[in-house]
Amino acid sequence: MPKLTLDPDRYFDPDPTQRPMARELYETVADLPLVCPHGHVDPRLFVDETATFGTPADLFIIPDHYVFRVLYSQGIPVEAMGVPRLDGGLVEEDHRKIWQIFADNFYLFRGTPSGAWLTQELSEVFGVDEKLNGETAPAIYDHIVAKLASPEFRPRALYEKFNIEVLCTTDEAVDPLKSHQAIRDSGWPGNIRPTFRPDAVVNLLTPGWRKNIDALSNASGITVNSYAAFVRALENRREYFKSMGATATDHAAISAYTAELSPSEAEAIFERALRGEVTRDDAHRFTGHMIMENARMALEDGLVMQFHVGAVRNHNRVIFNRFGPDKGGDIPEHSEFTHNLRPLLNKYGNNPSLTFIVFTLDETTYARELAPLAGHYPAMRLGPPWWFYDSVSGMSRYFDQVMETAGLYNTVGFNDDTRAFASIPARHDVWRRASANWIAGLVVRGLIDMEDAREMVVDAAYRLAKRAYKLE
Amino acid sequence: MPKLTLDPDRYFDPDPTQRPMARELYETVADLPLVCPHGHVDPRLFVDETATFGTPADLFIIPDHYVFRVLYSQGIPVEAMGVPRLDGGLVEEDHRKIWQIFADNFYLFRGTPSGAWLTQELSEVFGVDEKLNGETAPAIYDHIVAKLASPEFRPRALYEKFNIEVLCTTDEAVDPLKSHQAIRDSGWPGNIRPTFRPDAVVNLLTPGWRKNIDALSNASGITVNSYAAFVRALENRREYFKSMGATATDHAAISAYTAELSPSEAEAIFERALRGEVTRDDAHRFTGHMIMENARMALEDGLVMQFHVGAVRNHNRVIFNRFGPDKGGDIPEHSEFTHNLRPLLNKYGNNPSLTFIVFTLDETTYARELAPLAGHYPAMRLGPPWWFYDSVSGMSRYFDQVMETAGLYNTVGFNDDTRAFASIPARHDVWRRASANWIAGLVVRGLIDMEDAREMVVDAAYRLAKRAYKLE
């Protein structure tokens, strides 16, 4: 059987001068605690000390669209991977069979970031020492099942083993944060914090928006029957999230469009929405306005503001209708920031008290728009490579295209941005190795000296994220 | 005289660890047969055993706009390179003089892919051992003339020497495929296959479209006097091409726009076109519709579908009016796939029986749109770097920006896409070396092991193209 081994110098440039320097820099940050300021881990995992991860298929395949989209792209039905159908139709229920299909096709992950994370998880977290393939699948399945049954592999235990310093979840504006409250009440010292994400009440075209507004009324105790009440309800919820430990909000939109509406326009659109008469243009303008409005709130309550731009959600309606959102069918589109962010940055961007972190799925904006903007406006910072670009080559392009113009100190370190809890150490490890390698590349090219390099590698791995997200 | 030598390690990274690994991987594929699923070689070359290539200028310069555009860009008239004028005006007829100008200016090709191919052709195919320049031009001309006069340098002989396993040509929908029939009748075992390219009848703005429709009626035996008849005629011709060995169709458009028209809209537009009253918008919508319609046909008859997007043809009207199309004056424009392909992919993209291969001239779509689409939809595959990007650096950007997200197995290996038959081995050699180097780079960075690498290099060089184009 081919052995599964992790290269101790993985992701480093092979150059005989650069590699040892990258390794030396990496070793100074490899064991630093993990700061996880943005992600999608379910907080329920940490409520109960005895919670478990289920089967290997539950852990690695069924909930992770990064993984099953790769198999789907080669013609393997989503049902065969055990992903539940909205209509309750039959899907594979035998998790050993799901695992076997995954293993038979594991070669599809060659050279992909999911392949790298999965390999590291199998090896480092679960101690698997054979390569996963059709033959080794059953034994590895049994091996992981045995591990998952032990107390050391429960979520809280892994949180501690992973040396996580803080883990921020992403939560709807109307979420009562009961899991977060329960974690606090439990006395467990893990640092799990919510993040305020109001998209489902801000985006007027969200399916079920009217129900979401009712939920917002309930959650805030403010009857949301007008735009003014809507704003007060949001302010109320932001305050609640803050009281529960949140330091940040998160906002997503297809376009980076920002522009302030007059109060009467905002009110008129909101009332049309309440009447169910909103247009696509209304929704677009309202979102652009609410981004501005949340920046104003952020200046007032001090929450850090994240803005994720460019995903065309549910591109594949067949998959969406059958399985729902977040099933691998989101596709980026081209983005524009120079003109779209101009209203927001002109109004709030000169204020260093605001922290406005922008994420893109359009790498062409790195050097052309985002680095020049982040390299000028005091409020603006650039988020790490997002989603498809959270990878060795994606990071390399980011360092190459962003850093000369923005400077390292207008970026915010790393976000793992994952719902796959067990992949968190592997994801941070890729970033820490890739950034150590980038910094070593600057040293061997005479652009910086080792004194600077030693500071930068800690900034990239740990300090920048903590500072930007006010987690200090 | 400076000697002409080919570096046996050319195109490999110089790194002392990566280079020997790249060489080791390359050597496993260097001698595999060449699979050429898409190109523009004239099938007449293979009809007659005694066909020849003409003079060195006929072979290397006059028909190859990749070559003469470089000289034209520096002010050398197209006429001086012997390219015939549409008006029959005087052009250089002394092929020795053309060769001399080419050689005098051969330094312009330094660092270009054409320079690399030409150098390899001169050295490996023709055994030239001096660098081409003004001084060596006459002797090298004589040397090549002598070679071309020998039976070993006839097209069929070179086809065999080049170890070509299959060569697909590109042919108009109305083409009777007489050359292909003649090759079959000749008993020669070369595997030359046609490809169905209906652009000239599908694009309603094609100069001479009405005549092309008449030709389609003749070729299909179906009187194309309605949209319904048009579709039947296309189906008929696809069937004929298939009977003549075709496994694929090819479609080109400026935009990737796809959207289905209602039958009555399609009929109305087609009838306007028959009456010569078609508008630009009609043509745009009809092309977008016919891409959908050809996908439907592909699902029925099993032909693989290629889609080439983004070339603004005949940008330079002066050159077009004087010399016609394909004279180096085609320029790419920006492309959009996420929204444009959504109708087609939603209707047909979930069906793994369809193979829909997309080519782009806009590299910004690699990581942002094409890799995520190919990495999700079962029907979609991504074609290799096309035209200007069929080069060492172009391939490097493709591997870098495509592979992490799409995965190697949603790509289709290499297309040489050339009308310059003698350059085919050089072009495949660049790809095989560049892909071996990329794969070696993954190994030395610990992303894959050598077991995976050995499979991937054969997939990239040979198996993926064969499988995707159903040439197995």
Added chain:
Amino acid sequence: MPKLTLDPDRYFDPDPTQRPMARELYETVADLPLVCPHGHVDPRLFVDETATFGTPADLFIIPDHYVFRVLYSQGIPVEAMGVPRLDGGLVEEDHRKIWQIFADNFYLFRGTPSGAWLTQELSEVFGVDEKLNGETAPAIYDHIVAKLASPEFRPRALYEKFNIEVLCTTDEAVDPLKSHQAIRDSGWPGNIRPTFRPDAVVNLLTPGWRKNIDALSNASGITVNSYAAFVRALENRREYFKSMGATATDHAAISAYTAELSPSEAEAIFERALRGEVTRDDAHRFTGHMIMENARMALEDGLVMQFHVGAVRNHNRVIFNRFGPDKGGDIPEHSEFTHNLRPLLNKYGNNPSLTFIVFTLDETTYARELAPLAGHYPAMRLGPPWWFYDSVSGMSRYFDQVMETAGLYNTVGFNDDTRAFASIPARHDVWRRASANWIAGLVVRGLIDMEDAREMVVDAAYRLAKRAYKLE
């Protein structure tokens, strides 16, 4: 104290094969004279032999928006850097304090091109041997003050020490070029030439446009009361600039739009502008027309034409209103050349007597549009990496994305494009090292041989700029 040392192999790839070859090539060009065909140095520096640079803050910080934008982006007020306010409001006047802030925050420049230039200036021009930081700031300030007081550090002396062969300034169309005349009259042999930049009279939306037209009347002696007179006045000023040594003109626009107006349309728009009734669309169309018209003039008078596209000027209105233009608040936007340049290139681009040099801030156009255009049209050349991309990584992307398709000989070497005179040698040094490294990379990858490399490195460092700008 940490020592400040320059790596003699800086910016070269660390590879043990490539690096010595890059060094060998670089050494052949390191001491060639500097050709500076485009920049923004103030010619007044050279009028008077006794002119000086002021304090270290005057030299390095206050006039250089590349530098102070980086500090501003981290929340340091522009006032604290001594940049004068338009309203005469208080700004820091103690240049030692400004220097101290700069030094305290010098770590922000880690890995940036400004950091590299500043380090080289401190080390090579001023002989500073300690790293700049908060502690070393006062002593380094004193050290530079002492240097600047000596005759060897006056502008003319540095011009000679820097081995500048020719330095072209950028001058308004209405500029009487008195400094240039005074330099000529002084008998000093320095080669300082003006460049004709008519944007402030061509762009009808320029603040103060009407006054500029009056100034144009005065300067040309032609009463500019009609479009026809406007054209004659421009021709007159071009002739004057030419008589004063100019070899080139420069034109900037947000968009690359070119399209000819009919004489009556041009006249009508110009008259609306004279009446103060111009619209945004008028201005856009007039600029596109005047680019065409200047190309016509260039063919007549032989001046080389530069076109800088894509900067959204004064994006940050707060900074613009307080401090004026050129304060770090210019941000690029996406650009389009294929369609926009088509009218100009179709009319004038086939004429090799025209030299039309295009600069972009949108790197996505390098491989997709600009390299194919420059690689076809005889008149078109591609300018070097501009502004944010005048950096080690920016150059690497330029070589990677431009050269295979355009070929080196359709590019024009290097422009330092700076107002920071003392940074000129450092900027050329980055280019010479980066291009030597790129060329060495071609050699070690077997794409060219050393004979070609030795020619190319001199072309890139010296000959191409001289030839393209007719400075031979």
